[in-house]
Amino acid sequence: MADKSLRRPLMAGNWKMNGNHLEAIGLTQKLAFSLTEKQLTDVEVVVLPPFTAIRSVQTLVDGDKLLIGYGAQDLSVHPKGAYTGEISGPMLAKLGCTYVVVGHSERRQYHDEGDDLVNAKARAALANEITPIICVGEGLDIRESGEHVAYTVNQLDGALAKFKADDVEKVVIAYEPVWAIGTGKTATPEDAQEVIGALRNRLADKFGNTADRVRILYGGSVKGSNVAAIMAQPDIDGALVGGASLDPKDFTLICRLGV
């Protein structure tokens, strides 16, 4: 098994559709000022506000030289043009975004996004030097059928179709079992490790040693009270945090314990 120290832990707060731009400033400030420089060096901390708050977060982070990264929750596959309501990779890059979530289960579920589109979005992110956080994860029916490992590995294959090792090195994967999102039901650390270990093995089969450098996060009801046990697993490199990332106290704790 590869040395986990090859991978810097990443704690990413997916705010989903919460917070206006003023609230976003308050939340980012509280987070940044509750963590020491060392903590923010040991663990990479990233916030993912709604599109409407990114400019405000950028101004704050740049102005105060905060050691916090930020990004978006989705992007268009197109760089520009007549796509009403869409936001492009170049627009996000211009705002200094370094991360973008693609293939979140809420987009798969409510916007019918499939693996091909997720693949195209991940490519669009990379084309703009933005790191895609590619989400995979099974629903409850698949978990109960016992097919969860095969299902998520298949989603990973779809999301990374035609990728070369050079590109894979630049992505982050997030395993988020749908049944654990916003439900308070966390996968046990062993459940999360089972799938994340299988995802890393799949990366190793396809891309060799690159798999040792790809960060794979867990997401689904992560809190300050359960993050340490999750991070103790050999293949889990961080968390994609929803609800708890809106609580600066709890998210600070998550980031502190995220080593």
Ligand SMILES: O=C(CO)COP(=O)(O)O
């Ligand atoms: O979907 C998630 C992060 O992307 C997880 O959400 P919760 O942490 O609220 O379960």
